[in-house]
Amino acid sequence: MCAEHIDHSEIVKNTNSKMIDIDTLFELADLFKVFGDSTRIRIMCALFESELSVCCIADILGLEQSTVSHQLRILRQSKLVKVRKEGKQSFYSLDDDHVRQIFEMGLSHVTENDK
Amino acid sequence: MCAEHIDHSEIVKNTNSKMIDIDTLFELADLFKVFGDSTRIRIMCALFESELSVCCIADILGLEQSTVSHQLRILRQSKLVKVRKEGKQSFYSLDDDHVRQIFEMGLSHVTENDK
DNA sequence: TCATCATATGAATAGTTGTTCATATGTTCA
């Protein structure tokens, strides 16, 4: 921690009063953590087109069924995808328009910095 | 992988042709990875108000100077914050409007699901 | 130049996370 010379007690108090409450910030970090894995990102991207079964996702991305299933569970828990069961199959789709929007925003940042 | 019975070669081909290229998706995941840590999220949130020195951020969030410095480096590398040096101090600020927008989107999702 | 201070960084460690293998669950159809 820094020495006493610099008194930022005022700015500390001020900034803290304007901060989003900490529990929300933790939830937010947890949400982005879900986006922060390439396998999950790829799964979400595949689901942009249409709902897909688990084994179809595995085929598209060249992943093991088990891997896809584990990641879909995480996406489900974060309410980013939803399931529809039909016989033996489970069809997954995006649960929320925010997914697309968050995706788009990230994409703007990435592609802008590629210039 | 699933058996041959279900032929999704058509949908596989179709979806793959529409997918964002894989390198971009990896970059995207890396970007969200940076957002996916509560310390970094809190730092960014503090920087919404105004630019801040390293030790001021540490004070505000109750973190060690070293921790803040390490995380700021990661944020800098992802072009999410920028530095302005003034004497012994380094003042950090948000580098990009996308930061706010990505933040807002995440927040909508989180608060919506809290209802 | 030397002491002090703000920041940056390297190394070590502890905790977390993604993938894999093996297996369980639950559905369909003969």
Place this chain on the structure above:
DNA sequence: TGAACATATGAACAACTATTCATATGATGA
């Protein structure tokens, strides 16, 4: 009921990451 299949899940392992401590760097003022 039992075989075949799609999916889900538990356990184990490997890889990654955040924090801490110690120290380096670089600036200021005496």
